Amino acid sequence: MKLLLEKCRNSFEPEWQKALDFIEKEELPNKRRALILTEKLREKLSGQMPKWLQGDFLFHLIKLFSFSQFLGDFLIKHTHKLPELKEIYKKRFLPSEFRVELLESETEKSFMNRLRVYKNLQMSRVVLRDILGIADFQELVRDVTLIHDACIKAALSFAEKVLEERYGKPSCGFVVVDMGKAGGYELNYSSDIDLIFVYESRYGETTGGSYGKLQNHDYFTILSKYLVELLTKNTDEGICMNVDLRLRPNGTMGPLCNDIEALEQYYTAVARPWERFALLKARPSAGDLMRTGTEFLKLARAFVFRKYIDLTLIEELLRLKELIKTKVLKKGKKIDLKLSEGGIREVEFIVQAFQLIYGGKHPYIRSKNTLIALRRLFKWGFLQEKEYEELKEAYIFLRKAEHMLQITNFRQTQTFHPESEEAEELAKKMGFKSREEFLEKLQHLMGTVNAYFNKFFPTGDRKPLSAVTTLELQKLGFREPEEVKRFIEVLLNLKTLSAEETNRLDVMGERFLELLFDAPDSKNAMKNLVTFFEREEGRVFFFSILSEIHAIKLLFFLLSTKDFFIKRFRETPEIVDFIFNPDYIENPVTKEGLRQDLLEFKNLRFVKNLAEVRALLRLRLKRTEVEEFFKELTEIADFVIDTLYENSPQAFSLASLGKHGSREMNVESDIDLLFFSEKPLESTEGALKLIKELESLGYEVDTRLRPFGEKGELIFTVKYFREYTEKTARVWERLAFTRFRFLKGNLREEVEGIVKDFLFGKPLDKDTLHEILTMRERLERELGKGKNDIKYSAGGVVDLEFIAYIYQLYSRRQFGNTLKALRALSEKTPEFKKLTRLYRKIREAETEKRLFGSFITYSDRIVQLKKEIREAFGEFVEWIKKRV
Known part of the structure; x- marks a missing residue:
């Protein structure tokens, strides 16, 4: 590399020396590639340094060269496009700005070449925005998808124009449907494009042209073939994109395009479970979107989503997982970012399985985009915050690694050998100092994904609840395994449960115990579940949500409360029909809304109880x-x-x-x-x-x-x-x-x-302040008993309340609310900014103790929290004494 640099220094013109300096000093993934492509660019420009190449753009271009041989070769071949690239690469495009206009009297060859140049120039823009950190992951994959959509739309328009001259116009609409990642606006840098072709009706024919007339099906078959040819044919500019048509009904054995009636018959009677996974991301992208596209989506939704909770998909999911595992084993020591355990496919499986199983009954979790769907699964309680954050982090990291792997030669690849030079370059592209550091991070994230996959979709037989031993309960982590075992026996022998209900509960096995263990207070949950089953409304509700793990988790959370939920359930058992209503959980509790509820339900106790449970669920689900x-x-x-x-x-x-x-x-x-x-x-x-x-x-x-x-x-x-x-x-x-x-x-x-x-x-004076502080000492001495007291003891809630009392009297402003008073004090005196945080924490701990009868998440933190509050109280007392 040093010899090559030295050779170039001797031959490069003075204005090109700064390019060599940049290559020598900058941390580039592949310096040799950057140098060779820079030399080719210089030769193409005859040693001249045009104005448009001067400045940062030159260095950004060199960086692009170090990342991608393919794009480097393209840009050197089309140096006349570089000024255009300079104008667009820092700009964020709107979806409407991705388009390829048709030219009058353009030949097929000219159109295909122009389409490929457009696509590669736009991909150069996207990759530059990526490696320079200008755009985030979601913008990048959205833009890649929109580039491909623009090419498909242009190719379809060109094909329709040619075929209409030959056969006339068809009697119905036609639509191109993006599948896979393209359907979710999350396309890779080098993906095959999965497409299916749909037309409205086979009944009819074209209006006629120079070649005569055709029946609709024949016309659209020719149109589909021509469209694929325009996109995939190898020209002077290479191919535009690889098109995969195997996701159509009956795969390669089926017709190239289908009408709505044929699709309906196929999806109703013939389609296999895995095709529901495929259609989950289906998105009409070109053609008659309004009519044919809408009809297709209506049909697909009915096939993909069931009105009930559908657990039949889990078996299919695990079958697909085993097929993938067999493929990956054949690759030996290579790492497959997509298909290896913990790879991209497992994150997608988790998201898609949740949507397919629960999306029929809960449409608000549906989304074709993986990251948006993950967010919705967290928002609606299917995933915990830690699960969501770790899966999101892993997915973005894996997808970025996949992009950086593909970027070199724009080949669709997801595999690399961990000890290869390719792995070394990939680590640098991902911003790591060493290959080992990158591989360690990669293996950690893939391990996390695989652990979640196995947690959500475990394999193997489950032991029934009745067969679980005390020793097994102890291994699961229960502190009082004998008591849990006795509870299980009580539960399975309840007279209020029918034989069928007892059996359904029994076959939950370890899943039931896992949910019970995850509850904030297992003992409360066990005791209250028995009470819950004593009422018919409770039994019916529990078994109606038995397959909805997220709903069971929320119910166990409510049952974990000492008597908050069970008391309200006893009084108004019908609240269970409404507590998980999405509108109730999403919308704030207001007097206006409660008045509407009272008009509807005409029962004040019911409205009050429902609203209080709803407020607690909003807190639990982080809506408040x-x-x-x-x-x-x-x-x-x-x-x-x-x-x-x-x-x-x-x-x-x-x-x-x-x-x-x-x-x-x-x-x-x-x-x-x-x-x-x-x-x-x-x-x-x-x-x-x-x-x-x-x-x-x-x-x-x-x-x-x-x-x-x-x-x-x-x-x-x-x-x-x-x-x-x-x-x-x-x-x-x-x-x-x-x-x-x-x-x-x-x-x-x-x-x-x-x-x-x-x-x-009258103003706050020294005598009054002294009396107030003496009062605080007396409360602490007389009422602040026990280490678990967080109200009156040193560092308890009352310390912060007294700060708020005193500050209001001192400032002569009635805030009427402790937090508002503390916030006003912190805004006036920044040294007290921590007071609002401390107040929230101690009130959270108080809420926890009141709900569950003991500290749950705060059990190990309460001593330190009280210490901080008491220190802050002392600081405030010194501060106020100087001012009164």
Whole structure:
């Protein structure tokens, strides 16, 4: 390489020396290739350095040469295209910009050559954007697909023009259907294009031309053959693309094109299961898209997707996997990025199998594009976040490696020997310093994919649930295997289960145990499942989703909660018919939506219970963060209060304090209510009735924050409230009223004015601050018991709440919400930016403990979290002392 460089230095003109400097210094995958192609370019340009080649474009071109022999040869042959490439390679194209216009009176030979030049120039643009890091993976494969689509559309238009002169126009439409990766807009740099040809009806003929008339089928057969020839014939510019037609009905034995009626008969009676996999990505790309294309898609959807959960595909999937394994074994030590265990095909199988099995009943998980489909499977709970992220990372890495392997000579290849020079170059193309580093990463990702494939689609016989031993339960990781074994026996001997239901449960075997083990709290899930089966609604629901693993996972999550779900299920068992409704999970819980639900269901308890379970599922499926979960629980409570208040108009106004007042209600939060009136009321019957109705719906109502607490009047006048706040109220009540929120009635302006004067009528002074801090110490000393207390103990929730109380009094602004107050403080004083994160974490831990009775994900983190919060509290105390 050094000798070659030296030789070139002696012969290259001064303006070309910088190209040699770049090759010598830059980390290129193949310096020799880059140098040889650069020398050829210089010779083609007669040693001249045109203006359009100067600057970064020259270096980018050299980099392209080092990656691809094929594109280098093409660009040197067509140097007149380089200025055009320079203009387009940094630009992001819209789909409409990929097109090849037909020219008047153009010969077949000229058209085919022009088509191939267009395709290779556009591929040069795409590859440049790839190796320079200008475009992401999804844009790259989309553009490759659109380039091929443009070529097919142009070839079809040319073929139709030629054949219409000979035979006239046909009586119906014709469409080219992309299959495989082209159908999902994720085509490789060097893929065969899988196509099928479809026309509307065999009944009819062409209008006639210089060669006479033809029946529709004969005409479209000729059209299909001519179209393939235009794309695949080897010309001066090579071929445009390889076309594979074997995915058509009956493969190579079947007709080249089929009408809709023939396809319907085939897919209804003859088609094999693997053809459903193939049609999953079918996309009409050229021709009569509106009519024939739409009819074809309608037919394909009916064949591909079943209205029920279809598990018959798993057997076919495993059969295909074994066939692929046999092929790969013949390749010896070579690595096959596509077909080896953990390769691209296994990721595609996982995605396609989920879509085919569940896509009929759950259309929102369908997508022809693998990455989009992966995202939807995660979004709708079929994949956990870790599974989604790892499969996505592996898929993109494998596809990029496949591209870099194909890019050299634009051959459709996915295999390489790990000890070859090809592997060395591939590692450099992928950005690794060494082949070993690349292979280590590759093997790790492929191992991850294969582990997931075997997890989702395991082979071998499953042991029935009844045959699982205590020792096996221990090996599976259960901490109390004897108790789990006893639970299994109770479950399989439940009198409420029919013999068929017991058998269906028994044959779930280890899958049932895996789901149980994955539940946040297996013990709660076991206990509550027995209760769940005692009701007919529970049994019917469980066995209706038995094959939907993602739904069973969610149900086990709900059953893991100590009594949150099972209590609501006992009260309103019919909620199970709605809890997994996609609209309920996707849309936020609002009072307006709840009002619509009440109009539909006419049962306040049912609407409340369903909404609360729905809010929890939205949190579990990451549609909300913890603060939004609190807001939705508060919204439900507000709706219930509004409904009860409006159904029985009262003479009093209503306000709230505590977590309800600040819109931060958690699981089991009580509601602190205040009742105001303009003048003394003779009876408290209306207030007591409202409290009783709220308690009957599961809320705990606390009225002890009223003036003088339990000794004071339940309903008090505005005048009395004003006098109390001016003369009697204590410091702790000022803290409580930072969470004041007016709810119902006609006294809003007067009451809110009194609260504002009470909170901010006098500034925060040293004595008040001292009293507040002493109060915090007393709460910690008297109530902060045990290492698992995260409310009152050092570093508990109350530390952060006291920061929010104090800051609101100091800043004379009522944020009415702990997180808002902490956020305002952090915006004003960046050193406290961590407070919002800490507050979210401690409230997440609190939620976990309230739901499951113990810490699940936070069990190992709670001590450190409390330590951080206490340190932050100390920092705030020092900060505020200097300012008061």
